[in-house]
Structures are given as C-alpha cells and as structure tokens.
Amino acid sequence: MAVPPAPPGAAKPRHSILVRTIAIVLLALIVLVGLSVLIIWLAVRPKKLVYTIEDGSIHGFNLTNNHLNATFNFVIRSYNPNTKVSFYYDEVEVSVSYDDETVAFNTVDPFFQPRRNVTHLGVKLVAQDVGLFGAVAKDLRLERSAGEVELDVRVKAKIRFKVGVWKSRHRTMWILCSPTLVHFSSSKSFERTYCDIDL
Ligand SMILES: *[C@@H]1O[C@H](CO)[C@@H](O)[C@H](O)[C@H]1NC(C)=O
Ligand SMILES: *[C@@H]1O[C@H](CO)[C@@H](O)[C@H](O)[C@H]1NC(C)=O
Ligand SMILES: *[C@@H]1O[C@H](CO)[C@@H](O)[C@H](O)[C@H]1NC(C)=O
Numbered sequence: 001m002a003v004p005p006a007p008p009g010a011a012k013p014r015h016s017i018l019v020r021t022i023a024i025v026l027l028a029l030i031v032l033v034g035l036s037v038l039i040i041w042l043a044v045r046p047k048k049l050v051y052t053i054e055d056g057s058i059h060g061f062n063l064t065n066n067h068l069n070a071t072f073n074f075v076i077r078s079y080n081p082n083t084k085v086s087f088y089y090d091e092v093e094v095s096v097s098y099d100d101e102t103v104a105f106n107t108v109d110p111f112f113q114p115r116r117n118v119t120h121l122g123v124k125l126v127a128q129d130v131g132l133f134g135a136v137a138k139d140l141r142l143e144r145s146a147g148e149v150e151l152d153v154r155v156k157a158k159i160r161f162k163v164g165v166w167k168s169r170h171r172t173m174w175i176l177c178s179p180t181l182v183h184f185s186s187s188k189s190f191e192r193t194y195c196d197i198d199l
Helices: 011-044 134-146
Strands: 050-064 067-080 085-098 101-108 111-113 117-131 148-163 171-183 196-198
Touching: 050 134, 050 148, 050 171, 067 085, 067 101, 067 148, 067 171, 085 117, 111 117, 134 148
Parallel strands: none
Antiparallel strands: 050 067, 067 117, 085 101, 085 111, 085 148, 101 117, 148 171, 171 196
16 A cells, blocks of 8 residues: 655644744743843832821711711821832722721822822711611610720722832722721720721
C-alpha cells in the first residue's frame, strides 16, 4: 500500500514560531506593566485613610407610638496619612442607623483633602417621625432609659485620588463606625469610635 505523501512540512513550524513570538512579546509586556505598577506603587505607597468619630450627641429625642424624632450631631475626623496622594470627595452621604434601621440621613458638601491632612466634618442628622418596628422601638426605649444608645454611623463617599497631576476615576468608599456609643446626658464624655473603611 502506498503511504500518502506527507504534507509540505514548512507550514507547521512557521506557524508555531509565530505563536511563540507572540507569546514572548505578550509575556514581556505583562512583566513590564507589572514592574511599572510595582514601581509606581512603591513610589506612592498608598496608605489607608483613617476615620474616627470624635464626638456625638443626641437632642430632642422623642419616641412615641413607635415613631422617632431626634437630632444627632457627630464630628467625624478624616485623616489622610499619605505623603503623595490627595483626595477629592465629590459626594459624601452620612447615615445613622439603629438595629439596622436607618433613622436619619444627610449629605456633606464636597471637599478636597490635601496630603497629610486632617479634616473634621460636623454632621447633623435629623430623624423626623421615623416609623420603627415594634421590637426595635422597644429596644431603643430600653437603651434610652439606660442613658446611652449604640448606633451605626455610615459614610458613603464618591472619591477620586490625585497623585501628582494624575487623577483617578471615581471610586466608592464605604465607611462603617460601629458601635458608636452616644450618651443622652451631655455630662458624659464621648468615647472615640474607630471606623472600618472599604475602598
Ligand atoms: C413627644 O411627642 C409627642 C407627640 O408629638 C408629644 O405628645 C409629647 O409631648 C412629646 N414628648 C416630649 C417629651 O417632648
Ligand atoms: C415629630 O415631629 C413632628 C413635627 O416636627 C410631629 O408632627 C410629630 O408628632 C413628632 N413625633 C414625635 C414622636 O415626637
Ligand atoms: C486640611 O485641608 C483643609 C481643606 O484644604 C484645610 O482647610 C485644613 O486647614 C487642613 N487641615 C490641616 C490640619 O492641614
């Protein structure tokens, strides 16, 4: 039986050389990009922002028929420890919740935070006739009579960061300060709350 002639042998090796070259070039590009990211990262050394609540108080508290009226005042401290990164805060929303029920909400004016800067944000949140579930209202009433209440303060911020002249795209930063213990009596001093940041 006659063996059929082998197909022209040149096609296959040439094809695989091309593939190999492309692979090497791609690999080199990936390594280069990775190296430059590493170098930029080492040069910039981004550090996490530090958020704390320095002061908190409640005024005009009235819980009647499971409806809440209250005014909350918080002083939020934002520290940017970075020596090369500054931040634009384009949208800042603050909310306060009790037992996973948001009772009040407010926004903070946009601001710019330079490098190594501390900014204090005074936020006033007003709960007006907020309906609460029976069990939640009951717990809140108990904490009220004990003289202090554990709240969650949340900040959602749309930010951009700036390194030199380069500005990033928008990113959303979530901040949770929990539990934030607030006393009803103004004679008791507020204890600083440290916040978690998710960026
Ligand atoms: C709380 O609100 C209710 C209904 O608005 C009112 O009747 C009551 O007097 C208020 N209590 C206080 C202590 O202000
Ligand atoms: C809350 O305030 C509104 C008006 O500001 C009033 O109509 C309502 O009765 C108050 N509710 C409570 C529980 O105090
Ligand atoms: C932080 O930045 C704000 C806004 O630029 C400025 O008003 C404030 O004085 C700065 N604070 C410090 C401690 O540098």
